[in-house]
Each structure stands twice: as structure tokens, then as C-alpha cells.
Amino acid sequence: IEKNHYAAELARVTVWIGEIQWMLQHGFSLSKNPILKPINSIEQRDAVVNADGSEPDWPTADVIIGNPPFLGGSKKRGLLGDDYFAALETIYDGRVPAGADLVCYWFEKARAQIETGKARAAGLVSTNSIRGGSNRKVLDQICQTTRIFNAWSDEPWVNDGAAVRVSLIGFGETKTPPVLNGERVAVIYADLTAGSSEIKMDVTTAKQLNENAGVAFIGTQKSGDFDIAGELARQWLIKSNPHGKPNSDVVRPWANGADITRRPNDTWVIDFGVGMTETNGALYEFPFQHVIKNVKQVIEEKIVNWQAQNKNTQHLSRQYQTWWQLWCARPDMRAALDGLPRYICTPRVAKHRLFIWLDKIILPDSATVAIARADDTTFGILHSRFHQLWSLKMGTSLGATPRYTPTTTFETFPFPIGLTPADTASHAIEILESGAIIPNVAIEYRAHTIAIAEAAHQLNQLRDHWLNPPEWIEKVPEIVAGYPDRIIAKPDYATQLKQRTLTNLYNKQPAWLVNAHWQLDQAVAAAYGWSTELNEAAILQQLLQLNLARLES
Known part of the structure; x- marks a missing residue:
């Protein structure tokens, strides 16, 4: 089955030549x-x-083999259109x-063909992200x-000139012994890891725990040019507005994974x-004017261009309804972070699983996961x-780089008894003499x-x-109160300071770390x-x- 007419004809020619x-x-x-017999089995x-x-129905066959199209879940609606996306959902x-x-x-589809006796086995190619997240559900089934x-x-x-990482998967009703990555194993689990005959450890059976819910969130998503340089932001922070309120209400430092x-x-x-109206937003003159020019007008131009090309503009039209707001403003995340002096943040995709503290004023981007806790105990766990081992096992990946998820990684992780997110949900904290912050938990813990x-x-x-x-830096107070100090490299150390990153630190693994x-x-x-x-297998x-x-329980 091939949707593209040229590719279908090419497949027929290939079979004829063969x-x-x-x-x-x-x-x-x-x-x-x-000379050339019709090949009706190749359907366009x-x-x-x-x-x-x-x-659609698939024909009965002994084996199903294919290289289906690679298209990420977040891109389906935009590239396939609302009608096609709705049909898939239905x-x-x-x-x-x-x-x-x-x-x-x-x-x-291939699994269903095998289950109903219309095929014996299948061999398909996918990106390696099929091993985790929502993708893995099809392998679970x-x-x-x-x-x-x-x-x-x-x-x-x-794929299309771009290097990607893939998984090649054969499944079905065969008596062939399981082979994973060229090695014979006892069983292959849905996350494409092996189980031994001695230890049964299928982590795909782990489920989200209610005690971890409502704590970890993917950060905000802009879908437009809402970001500005710090120099411009500082100019706006000292400007007045018609209603007398400061631009600091709507201008914040921002952090993504690279930060x-x-x-x-x-x-x-x-x-x-989340709830500010267009009328109220207009009272913040300079920020609002920037968004008119760099977001609203861009969407308007894109809608006109897409309509001229007969493209579906429903997605853009929805975005245009609240064009002055971030596309995914994450109200649940904001509510969870409200009242905290700081929160834990980790990049969604990174070579090393790193966690840092961010000040409450800093807005996390969608390339990060924000965790609504301010205590060092949760940070340490x-x-x-x-x-770390659990996140590598339960997370997904982008190419060969591990990806952290709030659902399959954080919400499935069993914290020590008495120290779970449910136990620290009150946000009550105590500062120890050392400066460490602990949550208010039961005395026995x-x-x-x-x-x-x-x-x-x-x-x-x-760190x-x-x-x-x-001796390399100066800490400069921000131009208005309520923001963390800026860290400025002293002239003689600017080059060296650029190399001081968490990635470089964890690559080196010095003894003190x-x-x-x-x-x-x-x-x-x-x-x-x-x-x-305990070794890694025993920990998992x-x-x-x-x-x-x-x-x-």
C-alpha cells in the first residue's frame, strides 16, 4: 500500500525488474x-x-513489511490538517x-491484522521514540x-537527508527465539529491552502514581516571537504605562533547556x-506593541498566505483568537508554582539528567520540565x-539523547516512603543552619x-x-527589584567562564563531583x-x- 503515485509505480517497476x-x-x-504482468497487489x-x-482494510498476507512515514505526534495536525487529524482520533x-x-x-494496524488472523507477522521501522511515552502504547498492545x-x-x-535514530521491530505469531540487537534473549519487552529467565523486570508495567500528580509540568510554549533580549527588557522595565503599572508585570526572564x-x-x-484581556494587555505599551508587530501581524500574514495555497488555517485561527498570549501558557503549572520562592527545573532532552534551581520569577520554556517543589530533599532525590536510572529507563529519547517526561518518568517514580510529593504537598519548609531547605514531613522521616x-x-x-x-564574576543587582542578580564575567575571565557549563562539568566528572x-x-x-x-538491575x-x-494499595 503506497499513497504516493510515483512511489507506487516505482515499486511495481522494481518488482518487474526483480x-x-x-x-x-x-x-x-x-x-x-x-511482457509485464499487472501487479494489482501494489495498491495506491x-x-x-x-x-x-x-x-481502510488491509489485504490478508503472510507477512507485513513496511517503512511508515516518520512524523512526530505534535506535528500531525499542522501537516496533515484538522480533518485528517480528527479522522485518526476517531x-x-x-x-x-x-x-x-x-x-x-x-x-x-499490523497488530490487528495478526490478531484477526489476516497476517502471521510484521516487520516495521519507526523512530526510536516508539520505545517510550505515548508511542509505546502500541508496543504494549x-x-x-x-x-x-x-x-x-x-x-x-x-530520513529526507536528516540523521535520525530508529527501531526495527519484528512481531507476530512465530516460533523464532527472541533476538534483541543481535543477541538471543528470553523475552523482549515493549520498551525494547530484554528480560532474563531469572529476573522478570518489565518496567513497562509501571504506572503513574497519584501521589506524584500535579507536580511536574512541561514549560510554556510561545508559538511566536515573544522573546526579547535582556538589554531591551531592561529598557522597558523603567518605562511608565498609562495605568501606572510597571512592565515587570508582563516581562520576565525566560529559561529553556540550553540555559x-x-x-x-x-x-x-x-x-x-493566562486571563489578561487584550484591552488590559494594551496598557503595557512597549511589550504590547512588540507583540502586535512580531506575533499578531505574523499570524495575519501567515493566514493570508496559507489561504492562497488552500492550506487549512484552523490551527492559526485558534492561535489568533488570543494572539497576545503564549500559545500554551500552562495555567496548572503556574498555579502549582504560585507561592514558591524557587522551583526545580530540568531540560527535557539532555545528555546528562541535570536538575537546577530557578527563581520564581523565571518562566520555564517547553524545552524544560518544571517541578513545583522548593525543598532540597526533593531536589536530592x-x-x-x-x-537517574529510572528516568533513563522510563523516559523517551530524541535521537540518541534521553528525554525526560513528566508523566512516564516523574509520575511513575516511587519516592522513598514519607518523602513523596504527596507528603510535601503543603509546601511548608524549614531552613536549616547550613542553608539547606527541608519540607515539613512526619517526625519519623x-x-x-x-x-x-x-x-x-x-x-x-x-556546582x-x-x-x-x-573571582571571575560580578553579581549585579537587576535594574528593578524582584529579579535575581545578574552574573557578569570580569573582562579577564569572559572566555573561561563560557566553558563553565553543567554539560562540560558532567562530561569531566571531577572527583569532587x-x-x-x-x-x-x-x-x-x-x-x-x-x-x-545495589547494581543497576537490582535498583530498577x-x-x-x-x-x-x-x-x-
Whole structure:
């Protein structure tokens, strides 16, 4: 089945050439009337949605083989159109998550063919992100109704000239022993990892825990030129407005993933919040004028251009209704962060799983995950070896780089008893003599709370000192109150300071950093009641058992 007319014809020609070559090589005479026989088995049509919006049938076959199109879940509506997107949601409701990549529909169709006896097996290619997140649901269903018998979990691939990482997956009713990445294994799980005959550890059975809900959030998404340079922001901060309110109401420092993995680049964002009307927004003269020019007019021009090209503009029209606001303003995240002096932030995609503190005034971007806690104990648990291993196992990836998710990673992670997000939900905190901040928890967990917080606070202090050596920098108060100080490199150290990034630090792994993390891991292990000598497999098995036990309770 091939939607593109040219590709369908090319496939027929390829089969014809192959047949002629095979017949000549094996001593058979060529067909002469006709020379080329019709190949009706190659059908030119859509494989997952009919023109009328219904689900297409696939022909009965022994084996299904394909290289379905690679298209990320967030891009489906924009590139395929609202009608096609709605048809996918309707047809595959309950079978494929709406946010899944396009390739997942081929996996589900192939699984259904096998389940109904219309095929014996299938072999398909997808991006390696199928191993996690909403994409993995189709592999979960495959493992429930049949089995994966062969897979290469993470291989290089070139798609439209771009290098990507892919998974090659064979599944179905065969007696072939399971082989993963060229090695024979006992079983292949839905996340394309292997299980042994001795240890059953299918982390895909882990589920989101209610005790972790409403704490971790993907940051705001702009969908327009709302960001401005710090220099311009500071000019606006001292300008007056007709209603007498300051521009600091709607102009904030902004942080994306690169600000965490590299160094902050002094980018600010115009943020009219969640409920501010267009009329009230206009009272902030300079920020509002910037958004008119760089967001509103851009959307208007794009709508006109798309209409001229007969493109679907429903998505743009919805954006235009509240053009002065960020596209995804994250009201739930804002409510969770409200009242906190600081919060934990981590890049969604990064080589190293890094957590940092951000001041309450800084607005997180969608390339980050914001965690609504201000205590060092939660920070320490997240930065421990235990959470790092869990995040690598439960997260997805972008190419070969791990990706952190609020749902499959954070919300499934079983914190130590008494120190879960539910236990720290009051946001009541205590500042210790060392400066470490602990949450208010039950007295029987206080010793572990303090030990983790002290180790985490020490780790953070050491890192901050390495990132910004006092003799290299000057801390300059912001032009108006309520913002964190700016860190400015002294002239003789500007070049060296640029190299002081968390990525470079964790690439080097100096002894002091290793020791600080070891101290933290000791404290977190004690809170779990575990030995510090557990290997990675044992840690994951223990965490999975905790997750499943809490689901049952």
C-alpha cells in the first residue's frame, strides 16, 4: 500500500525488474504476452485513513513489511490538517494515543491484522521514540496480543537527508527465539529491552502514581516571537504605562533547556499570563506593541498566505483568537508554582539528567520540565542515582539523547516512603543552619529528610561555585527589584567562564563531583532502606516493585 503515485509505480517497476532477473538467472523463459504482468497487489491509497474518514482494510498476507512515514505526534495536525487529524482520533480512539507519532498507526494496524488472523507477522521501522511515552502504547498492545520476536532498538538512519535514530521491530505469531540487537534473549519487552529467565523486570508495567500528580509540568510554549533580549527588557522595565503599572508585570526572564545545559543567555519573554484581556494587555505599551508587530501581524500574514495555497488555517485561527498570549501558557503549572520562592527545573532532552534551581520569577520554556517543589530533599532525590536510572529507563529519547517526561518518568517514580510529593504537598519548609531547605514531613522521616537535603545542598553549592567562581564574576543587582542578580564575567575571565557549563562539568566528572553525588546517593539509599551496593538491575527491580505495590494499595 503506497499513497504516493510515483512511489507506487516505482515499486511495481522494481518488482518487474526483480522477477525478470530471477527468471533469467534460473533458466526460465520470459513472459511475452504480456511482457509485464499487472501487479494489482501494489495498491495506491492511504494506509490508515480512507478518503471518507473511515478505517481502510488491509489485504490478508503472510507477512507485513513496511517503512511508515516518520512524523512526530505534535506535528500531525499542522501537516496533515484538522480533518485528517480528527479522522485518526476517531478511528483509532482507545487504540493509538492522540499524541503518538504517525508511525504508530501502522503498528496498530499490523497488530490487528495478526490478531484477526489476516497476517502471521510484521516487520516495521519507526523512530526510536516508539520505545517510550505515548508511542509505546502500541508496543504494549502488541506484547499483550502477540510478541516481539526480533528488534534492533536504536540504530542510525537517514530520513529526507536528516540523521535520525530508529527501531526495527519484528512481531507476530512465530516460533523464532527472541533476538534483541543481535543477541538471543528470553523475552523482549515493549520498551525494547530484554528480560532474563531469572529476573522478570518489565518496567513497562509501571504506572503513574497519584501521589506524584500535579507536580511536574512541561514549560510554556510561545508559538511566536515573544522573546526579547535582556538589554531591551531592561529598557522597558523603567518605562511608565498609562495605568501606572510597571512592565515587570508582563516581562520576565525566560529559561529553556540550553540555559541549563550551557549558560543562561539573558533572554526574557513577554508574558501576559493566562486571563489578561487584550484591552488590559494594551496598557503595557512597549511589550504590547512588540507583540502586535512580531506575533499578531505574523499570524495575519501567515493566514493570508496559507489561504492562497488552500492550506487549512484552523490551527492559526485558534492561535489568533488570543494572539497576545503564549500559545500554551500552562495555567496548572503556574498555579502549582504560585507561592514558591524557587522551583526545580530540568531540560527535557539532555545528555546528562541535570536538575537546577530557578527563581520564581523565571518562566520555564517547553524545552524544560518544571517541578513545583522548593525543598532540597526533593531536589536530592531527583538528582540521585536511583531517579537517574529510572528516568533513563522510563523516559523517551530524541535521537540518541534521553528525554525526560513528566508523566512516564516523574509520575511513575516511587519516592522513598514519607518523602513523596504527596507528603510535601503543603509546601511548608524549614531552613536549616547550613542553608539547606527541608519540607515539613512526619517526625519519623525527619532524619532522612535532613540527610538528603544537606547532601543535595552541598552538591548544589559546589556546582554553583565551579560554574561561577567568585573571582571571575560580578553579581549585579537587576535594574528593578524582584529579579535575581545578574552574573557578569570580569573582562579577564569572559572566555573561561563560557566553558563553565553543567554539560562540560558532567562530561569531566571531577572527583569532587563524584564524591558529592556519592554522598547524596548514600542518603537516598538509606531513606529507601537499601544497600548502597545495589547494581543497576537490582535498583530498577526494587523501584518497579515499589511502583506496583503502591498501585495496589
